[in-house]
Amino acid sequence: MAEVKIPIGPQHPALEEPELFLLTVDGEEIVKAEMRIGYNHRGMEKSAEFRTFLQTLYLFERICGICSHSHTTCYILAVEEVAGLEIPERAKFIRTLVGELERIHSHLLWLGIAGHEIGFDTLFMYSWRDREFVLDILEEITGNRVNYGINTIGGVRRDIPEGKIDDYLKALDILEERCQYYAKLAFEEGTLAARLSGVHYLSKEKAIELCACGPMARASGVATDVRFEEPYLVYDQIPFNLVTYDSGDIFGRTVVRVLEVIESIKIARYCLQNMPPGEYRLEKVPKKIPEGEAFSRYEAPRGEDVHYVRSDGGENPYRAKVRAPTMQNLLATMESLKGSYIADAPIAIASMDPCFSCTDRIALVRDIRSGKESRIRFRDLSKYGKGGER
Amino acid sequence: MTAELVQILLFPGFVFLFAYAMFVEWFDRKAYALMQNRVGPPWFQPFADFIKLMAKEYIIPRRANPLFFLLLPTGILAFVLTTIVCLPIASNRALYPFEGDILVVAFLLTAASIVIFLMGWFSNNPFTIVGGTRAISQMISYEVPLLFAILTPAILAGSWSITEITAYLRANPILLIIQLPALIIALIALQAKLERVPFDIPEAETEIVGGPLAELSGRGLALFHLATDIEMIVGVTLLANLFLGGFSANPALGLIEFFVKTLILVFILTAMRTVMARVRIEQLVLFCWHKLVPIALVQVLIAVLIKGWWLT
Numbered sequence: 001m002a003e004v005k006i007p008i009g010p011q012h013p014a015l016e017e018p019e020l021f022l023l024t025v026d027g028e029e030i031v032k033a034e035m036r037i038g039y040n041h042r043g044m045e046k047s048a049e050f051r052t053f054l055q056t057l058y059l060f061e062r063i064c065g066i067c068s069h070s071h072t073t074c075y076i077l078a079v080e081e082v083a084g085l086e087i088p089e090r091a092k093f094i095r096t097l098v099g100e101l102e103r104i105h106s107h108l109l110w111l112g113i114a115g116h117e118i119g120f121d122t123l124f125m126y127s128w129r130d131r132e133f134v135l136d137i138l139e140e141i142t143g144n145r146v147n148y149g150i151n152t153i154g155g156v157r158r159d160i161p162e163g164k165i166d167d168y169l170k171a172l173d174i175l176e177e178r179c180q181y182y183a184k185l186a187f188e189e190g191t192l193a194a195r196l197s198g199v200h201y202l203s204k205e206k207a208i209e210l211c212a213c214g215p216m217a218r219a220s221g222v223a224t225d226v227r228f229e230e231p232y233l234v235y236d237q238i239p240f241n242l243v244t245y246d247s248g249d250i251f252g253r254t255v256v257r258v259l260e261v262i263e264s265i266k267i268a269r270y271c272l273q274n275m276p277p278g279e280y281r282l283e284k285v286p287k288k289i290p291e292g293e294a295f296s297r298y299e300a301p302r303g304e305d306v307h308y309v310r311s312d313g314g315e316n317p318y319r320a321k322v323r324a325p326t327m328q329n330l331l332a333t334m335e336s337l338k339g340s341y342i343a344d345a346p347i348a349i350a351s352m353d354p355c356f357s358c359t360d361r362i363a364l365v366r367d368i369r370s371g372k373e374s375r376i377r378f379r380d381l382s383k384y385g386k387g388g389e390r
Numbered sequence: 391m392t393a394e395l396v397q398i399l400l401f402p403g404f405v406f407l408f409a410y411a412m413f414v415e416w417f418d419r420k421a422y423a424l425m426q427n428r429v430g431p432p433w434f435q436p437f438a439d440f441i442k443l444m445a446k447e448y449i450i451p452r453r454a455n456p457l458f459f460l461l462l463p464t465g466i467l468a469f470v471l472t473t474i475v476c477l478p479i480a481s482n483r484a485l486y487p488f489e490g491d492i493l494v495v496a497f498l499l500t501a502a503s504i505v506i507f508l509m510g511w512f513s514n515n516p517f518t519i520v521g522g523t524r525a526i527s528q529m530i531s532y533e534v535p536l537l538f539a540i541l542t543p544a545i546l547a548g549s550w551s552i553t554e555i556t557a558y559l560r561a562n563p564i565l566l567i568i569q570l571p572a573l574i575i576a577l578i579a580l581q582a583k584l585e586r587v588p589f590d591i592p593e594a595e596t597e598i599v600g601g602p603l604a605e606l607s608g609r610g611l612a613l614f615h616l617a618t619d620i621e622m623i624v625g626v627t628l629l630a631n632l633f634l635g636g637f638s639a640n641p642a643l644g645l646i647e648f649f650v651k652t653l654i655l656v657f658i659l660t661a662m663r664t665v666m667a668r669v670r671i672e673q674l675v676l677f678c679w680h681k682l683v684p685i686a687l688v689q690v691l692i693a694v695l696i697k698g699w700w701l702t
Binding site for chain 1 (some may be wrong): 427519590670671
């Protein structure tokens, strides 16, 4: 039989975003895996240069629908470092709280998707039902279910409603109970372990070599977490555990994420109980940010998020650079795909919790028949935009 | 002649099976939804789906074989519907029982599975071809335990006719307990035959986009879904006959017994699909050949011994 190429994507039920994984298969085994990214390029870094620092914040909120708070917090930490602003303690706690609630919602979302990929729709329905608890809390705190828009330069936009804290704690208790049940299920339920153990194996050495990050690296036994390595916001005050698992497979990633949800619930509870009184935002924030540059790291639900901001003393950022965690995990994912089965490809791709819209920095156009890629230089692009020569 | 035509066309023939297939699909989907904490579809949803699909355009892809693309959806429906001739439905007697009809039913159901493979092959698309080959690998795994399982009551009753086997087992209900393992094996194999979770490997929506059915649309898809629903009814009716003592001769009682027994079996199949994740193809093959076949062989051996020493 001639070699069969199975395209996963750009349109495929297993993918949430358009992206192409071309798998060359021999029977059921994958012998070669190629990928093509760039279907979601939106030119956000460039458009940030034409917006003020505050407008860029709301633009970056839309980099990713799930980890929107991660991107804004990472960006705002860099901006505040350049501007030399010290934000109130209460604002830090609120940012941390929303960040952890976001992690819970992101991980539960992933758990559901993973269940769906392996044909376990009941897990999908259950975990998404439980995710509603967090989304309700987030909606009450921030006003939105996703794209919270809570950050602002110099603090947060809204305060936590005082009387509601007990309700939130109660909802978190129910959620923790459910997550303990999922953790128990992961360890005891036979088909789930049989389906996920040993699949898409990534060794510790490979994980370090290919710069994997986030739950993917932690499931391979690499103890990496920005919240520990370089505590930002109030993570240095909060007691919590770094979850690692050394199986290196998708089962490990599932366990790590479920246990991380439980840790996040603890952090969120700590934040709610120990919220310091006082102001939640600075009275006055300069419109122009002084000249300088800053680099900030943030532990997003998917891994390490990195933002770089440079100001030339004006109202707009001179350069804002985003490096989303998916970018780092792609190499490790593609490497481990070789030698696994087609049946495992969707869950293997899903196991890094991909977010391709955060990742794409370039769009390449390829003629399907000739296979040629055409590129356009920036100068030509700007001429094209002005309606000049083509 | 007229009476038989009515039986084939109306009850328990095409019209009844069509209506019951729609009901069973709704029952399956509703129970599945309730167990997942969802609302589930209204009772007429399967009808609505069927009518909508029938009204849609039937697209034949350029790369597909048009002749087979037209024939196969009708073919699979024909195969599963033909089984009603030899299968007692809501009564203690099939329309035309004869010695050996149990093998005819088994053959027709296998033919339906082969149609799924052919559908994938003649659609000529990477997803459908992979799905088709998976369907064949799956078939050679579950067919053997399934046949061994239905062999057990045949040996015990000493007959190859479903009607006679059922009559014999109804007279000796104690034997139903002895062949309980065979029922469990047959249920698992039936789940694999119907390509439902955890054995929906050939269709695997998230991996190969529906497998053999990926290119189907409109009428073809509607007929395929209908055939799968009827295949499920035929399957559970066969098991109810062979393992649960069949149905009463009294028409009203027989109908009630038919509904109760088939719905219990359908519910077990639904529960199985609720609580499990999809297995991989090689896990299924190993499971069938390493676990199911030995148990089925032991069961057949027990049946032979009982038949030899006790029943004669």
